Amino acid sequence: MTATAAELTAPAARGLDRARLIPGLAQAAVGAYALWAFGLGARTASGAKAAVGMALNPNAPGALGMQTFPAAPVAIALSLVCVVCGVARAFAPLGPAARRGLTVGYVVSFVLAFLVWASAGTSTLGGVSLPGVLNNTLIVSVPLILGALCGIICERSGVVNVAIEGQFLFGAFSSAMAATMSGSVWIGLVVGALSGALLGSLLAVLANRYHIEQVVLGVVLNLFALGLTNFLYDKLLSPKAAEFNQPPVFQAIRIPGLADIPVIGPVLFDQNILFYLTFLIIAVLQVGLFRTRWGLRTRAVGEHPRAADTVGIKVLGTRYRNVVMAGLISGLGGVWLTIGQVGSFTTNMSAGKGFIALAALIVGRWSPVGALGAALLFGFAGGLNNALAPLGTPLPGQVLSMAPYLATVFVVASLGGIVRAPAAENQPYVKD
Amino acid sequence: MRLELRAITKRFGSLVANDRIDLVVEPGEIHCLLGENGAGKSTLMNVLYGLYHPDEGEILVDGEVKRLQGPRDAIAAGIGMVHQHFMLVPVFTVAENVVLGDETVTAGFGGPLGWLDRRKARREVREVSERYGLPLDPDARIEDLPVGLQQRVEIVKALVRDAQVLILDEPTAVLTPQEIEELFTVMNTLREAGKSIVFITHKLKEVLAIADRITVIRRGRVVGTATAQMSEQELASMMVGRAVQLVVEKGPGTPGDNAFEVSDLTVLDQHGNRAVDGISFAVRGGEILCIAGVDGNGQSELAQAILGLIPVQAGSITLDGRQLVGGGPRRTLDAGVGFVPEDRSRDGLVAGFTVAENLVLDLYKSKPFAGAFSLDLTAIGKNAEARIAEFDIRPTDPDLPAGTLSGGNQQKVVVAREMSRPLRLLVASQPTRGVDVGAQEFIHKRIVAERDQGRPVVIVSTELDEVLALADKIAVMYRGKIVGVVPPDTSREQIGLLMAGITDSAAAAQRSAAPAGGTAGGTAADHVEPGEGADDGAAGPDRKREGTGS
Numbered sequence: 001m002t003a004t005a006a007e008l009t010a011p012a013a014r015g016l017d018r019a020r021l022i023p024g025l026a027q028a029a030v031g032a033y034a035l036w037a038f039g040l041g042a043r044t045a046s047g048a049k050a051a052v053g054m055a056l057n058p059n060a061p062g063a064l065g066m067q068t069f070p071a072a073p074v075a076i077a078l079s080l081v082c083v084v085c086g087v088a089r090a091f092a093p094l095g096p097a098a099r100r101g102l103t104v105g106y107v108v109s110f111v112l113a114f115l116v117w118a119s120a121g122t123s124t125l126g127g128v129s130l131p132g133v134l135n136n137t138l139i140v141s142v143p144l145i146l147g148a149l150c151g152i153i154c155e156r157s158g159v160v161n162v163a164i165e166g167q168f169l170f171g172a173f174s175s176a177m178a179a180t181m182s183g184s185v186w187i188g189l190v191v192g193a194l195s196g197a198l199l200g201s202l203l204a205v206l207a208n209r210y211h212i213e214q215v216v217l218g219v220v221l222n223l224f225a226l227g228l229t230n231f232l233y234d235k236l237l238s239p240k241a242a243e244f245n246q247p248p249v250f251q252a253i254r255i256p257g258l259a260d261i262p263v264i265g266p267v268l269f270d271q272n273i274l275f276y277l278t279f280l281i282i283a284v285l286q287v288g289l290f291r292t293r294w295g296l297r298t299r300a301v302g303e304h305p306r307a308a309d310t311v312g313i314k315v316l317g318t319r320y321r322n323v324v325m326a327g328l329i330s331g332l333g334g335v336w337l338t339i340g341q342v343g344s345f346t347t348n349m350s351a352g353k354g355f356i357a358l359a360a361l362i363v364g365r366w367s368p369v370g371a372l373g374a375a376l377l378f379g380f381a382g383g384l385n386n387a388l389a390p391l392g393t394p395l396p397g398q399v400l401s402m403a404p405y406l407a408t409v410f411v412v413a414s415l416g417g418i419v420r421a422p423a424a425e426n427q428p429y430v431k432d
Numbered sequence: 433m434r435l436e437l438r439a440i441t442k443r444f445g446s447l448v449a450n451d452r453i454d455l456v457v458e459p460g461e462i463h464c465l466l467g468e469n470g471a472g473k474s475t476l477m478n479v480l481y482g483l484y485h486p487d488e489g490e491i492l493v494d495g496e497v498k499r500l501q502g503p504r505d506a507i508a509a510g511i512g513m514v515h516q517h518f519m520l521v522p523v524f525t526v527a528e529n530v531v532l533g534d535e536t537v538t539a540g541f542g543g544p545l546g547w548l549d550r551r552k553a554r555r556e557v558r559e560v561s562e563r564y565g566l567p568l569d570p571d572a573r574i575e576d577l578p579v580g581l582q583q584r585v586e587i588v589k590a591l592v593r594d595a596q597v598l599i600l601d602e603p604t605a606v607l608t609p610q611e612i613e614e615l616f617t618v619m620n621t622l623r624e625a626g627k628s629i630v631f632i633t634h635k636l637k638e639v640l641a642i643a644d645r646i647t648v649i650r651r652g653r654v655v656g657t658a659t660a661q662m663s664e665q666e667l668a669s670m671m672v673g674r675a676v677q678l679v680v681e682k683g684p685g686t687p688g689d690n691a692f693e694v695s696d697l698t699v700l701d702q703h704g705n706r707a708v709d710g711i712s713f714a715v716r717g718g719e720i721l722c723i724a725g726v727d728g729n730g731q732s733e734l735a736q737a738i739l740g741l742i743p744v745q746a747g748s749i750t751l752d753g754r755q756l757v758g759g760g761p762r763r764t765l766d767a768g769v770g771f772v773p774e775d776r777s778r779d780g781l782v783a784g785f786t787v788a789e790n791l792v793l794d795l796y797k798s799k800p801f802a803g804a805f806s807l808d809l810t811a812i813g814k815n816a817e818a819r820i821a822e823f824d825i826r827p828t829d830p831d832l833p834a835g836t837l838s839g840g841n842q843q844k845v846v847v848a849r850e851m852s853r854p855l856r857l858l859v860a861s862q863p864t865r866g867v868d869v870g871a872q873e874f875i876h877k878r879i880v881a882e883r884d885q886g887r888p889v890v891i892v893s894t895e896l897d898e899v900l901a902l903a904d905k906i907a908v909m910y911r912g913k914i915v916g917v918v919p920p921d922t923s924r925e926q927i928g929l930l931m932a933g934i935t936d937s938a939a940a941a942q943r944s945a946a947p948a949g950g951t952a953g954g955t956a957a958d959h960v961e962p963g964e965g966a967d968d969g970a971a972g973p974d975r976k977r978e979g980t981g982s
Contacts (some may be wrong), residue, residue, distance in 0.1 A: 311533030423523075
């Protein structure tokens with residue numbers, strides 16, 4: 001509202017856009033700090049060697065050995081890249097694509113500089129295991145991705161789904177129970193997905209038919225799911241674990257050839273079916289939302305339902321169908337938590353992942369591929385933390401787990417552009 | 433295609449919105465549906481488009497009774513509609529909006545997961561826009577298009593679906609005069625191509641300019657049919673149901689001393705450009721100054737700066753010698769300024785508040801509406817009843833949310849609030865925009881009454897008719913400057929040229945030689961001749977999109 005002094009003298013200052021200058025300089029400053037801390041600090045001083053493990057299982061026959069290299073020069077070089085990226089972003093007249101590239105380059109260099117610093121002098125401890133970090137990242141990311149995809153379908157059609165957390169719990173609980181009782185992971189998978197859809201249909205009816213405020217509704221459904229699963233766990237799963245809560249788990253399927261690629265092979269191509277399914281769903285949804293009739297209509301219903309109605313699209317039908325279908329996907333997220341990973345169900349085992357998924361979909365700007373990127377970023381938190389814990393870095397683990405979220409704020413702020421939710425989100429459609 | 437509505441009745445609760453309406457639209461005619469806001473025109477068209485189901489009556493297409501369950505049936509029957517609030521998805525492209533709901537899909541999985549055929553969508557847009565002279569870029573995003581082009585997309589959307597009858601619901605309400613001319617050309621082209629058009633409006637001049645036949649609706653009933661040979665006066669009387677004065681009755685004023693003065697005022701818009709560029713003028717008590725100009729030449733910023741809504745870069749605004757700059761809206765209002773904003777729904781009313789609450793929005797914290805600790809609801813209710821009676825606000829229920837009133841009645845609420853306290857200055861932006869003839873007459877009378885009580889009045893209007901009817905003095909704004917101050921008996925052509933920024937070159941030279949503020953109230957350019965001067969500035973500034981409805 002109030003014009004600042006700088007804006008009033010704008011014609012002179014046009015060449016240097018403050019919106020670019022400040023984040024650019026901030027990046028450069030952080031880069032300079034990295035140079036001082038990672039490149040010139042005590043940990044990398046006196047020729048310490050950085051050590052990076054290259055195999056998921058170093059003892060396996062033919063596994064790549066640990067790689068070591070002088071830490072200080074590499075950390076210095078990477079930090080300098082950060083500084084250059086920041087300065088270029090602040091001063092060079094670049095297009096949005098180039099600036100986005102610089103930001104990505106910046107983040108990657110910074111993270112690598114940090115890893116070099118953290119692994120310096122840890123060769124006796126096995127170093128930082130690169131595949132280990134990647135593997136942890138992916139495993140933590142899978143439920144986040146599935147949850148975010150569920151949210152994307154719902155929100156793109158105009159229904160806010162805060163109940164992803166509850167759908168995770170429903171999916172995890174019922175798949176563990178069904179798999180134990182039937183002895184089949186496949187039945188567990190189907191039942192888990194369906195129970196996510198069940199909670200989804202409850203959400204759909206209450207939001208579309210009874211017009212309940214959708215955020216409040218989602219929170220209530222989460223509490224309901226938590227209460228119900230806790231109750232049944234206490235009464236059923238915990239006392240009679242052998243009958244109800246000792247499910248089989250999905251076994252990894254090794255894809256011949258691809259799984260032998262060094263470093264990334266075992267991480268990407270030696271996982272269970274749910275893992276592959278997740279990436280398949282991302283691809284289908286990305287194409288579906290932006291290239292098919294279903295996607296066009298879904299987005300129209302989420303942006304301007306009345307316009308959709310006037311061309312004969314059934315607004316409520318679309319919303320019901322999408323919310324229930326999305327529930328199947330977040331149900332799968334729950335399945336992953338139990339029979340996709342650890343097996344048995346424990347109380348509140350989703351532990352807030354549904355909310356992080358929600359954040360991932362917003363950071364990913366309501367697009368499946370964007371949500372994948374955001375979920376991987378968040379997943380990196382867990383991955384890094386697990387890998388660095390045994391190496392004894394001076395940084396406490398809690399600080400490390402914070403880092404990706406800080407990075408998110410940073411990245412989102414500097415990627416620029418307008419983050420815009422579907423316009424008709426959280427607005428019940430009422431024909432008059 | 434011949435379209436016939438027989439005895440259509442539509443009720444909402446106890447309200448009969450359409451009462452046994454008969455209407456015949458012949459092929460290749462432009463049929464005007466004329467009526468005041470709230471007369472039931474839009475309801476009738478929503479029935480015709482399948483959005484509402486009539487309680488009684490039937491719709492015949494080429495003599496065959498059609499049951500329209502929804503828009504899909506209407507589209508299939510050859511009926512297309514351009515809604516007053518456009519039914520376009522702002523983030524979609526033109527082509528996406530045009531094919532939405534009627535997409536062609538290739539291969540893929542067939543059915544809902546079919547692959548969109550974008551190439552065909554683009555081709556359809558291009559074909560139709562070439563055939564009817566409606567140029568459009570199929571890949572442009574709706575939100576980047578000006579309102580006139582958005583409307584064109586709506587028309588193309590209906591034509592691609594092979595509409596034979598096109599309903600245009602108040603299509604001119606959002607358009608500039610030039611865009612209206614273009615629309616009329618398009619309508620004529622469509623008529624020649626054998627399409628029929630139902631043109632809904634309450635603007636008499638437009639009706640007479642384009643209609644083949646006219647059906648007048650009042651309070652849900654057909655009150656008569658007319659031809660374009662009738663006079664504006666006759667049509668207005670038929671529409672309102674009583675004799676209406678189209679000319680404002682206004683005696684000669686008795687201006688006093690300069691009461692309201694603006695000098696060297698500069699205001700920046702949100703992009704840092706000089707929206708108001710060093711202008712000066714003075715208004716005497718008992719005088720109406722109209723600020724004319726094409727929309728977007730700084731008038732809005734001027735009005736907002738007077739109220740104190742946006743900061744002033746330089747210059748002063750004084751009322752009875754008191755400086756208003758820097759005080760903010762509260763102080764300006766307390767100084768006795770009544771302000772009617774140009775966009776009532778955004779700046780004039782709180783749509784979710786009741787009429788009674790809206791009527792005390794500026795006075796809620798002073799007596800008699802506020803007690804020591806709480807609002808005096810009885811006083812607020814009494815005030816509302818008095819204002820509703822005085823300003824003829826309909827419906828008369830003070831507890832209805834203001835947003836549910838028709839545009840004309842919302843405007844009356846704003847005017848009632850702003851004119852019901854002792855004023856020392858009245859500033860009104862577009863006081864009758866989107867307001868029907870009856871309400872317009874009433875609002876104009878009230879404005880003249882303010883003047884006759886000796887108050888200075890500033891009216892900002894882009895409607896030349898309104899300016900000529902009300903003004904004692906006309907200042908024309910162009911690109912942030914006042915390019916001329918002329919008396920109200922100046923010809924429309926002359927004012928039109930000033931609005932396009934064309935001034936007599938001699939006068940222009942004189943102005944630039946004079947010190948800043950040379951255009952102050954009637955000093956330099958009281959009479960500007962239509963000039964042979966530069967015409968490079970004739971194109972008005974680009975208009976921004978005004979939102980896409982809903």
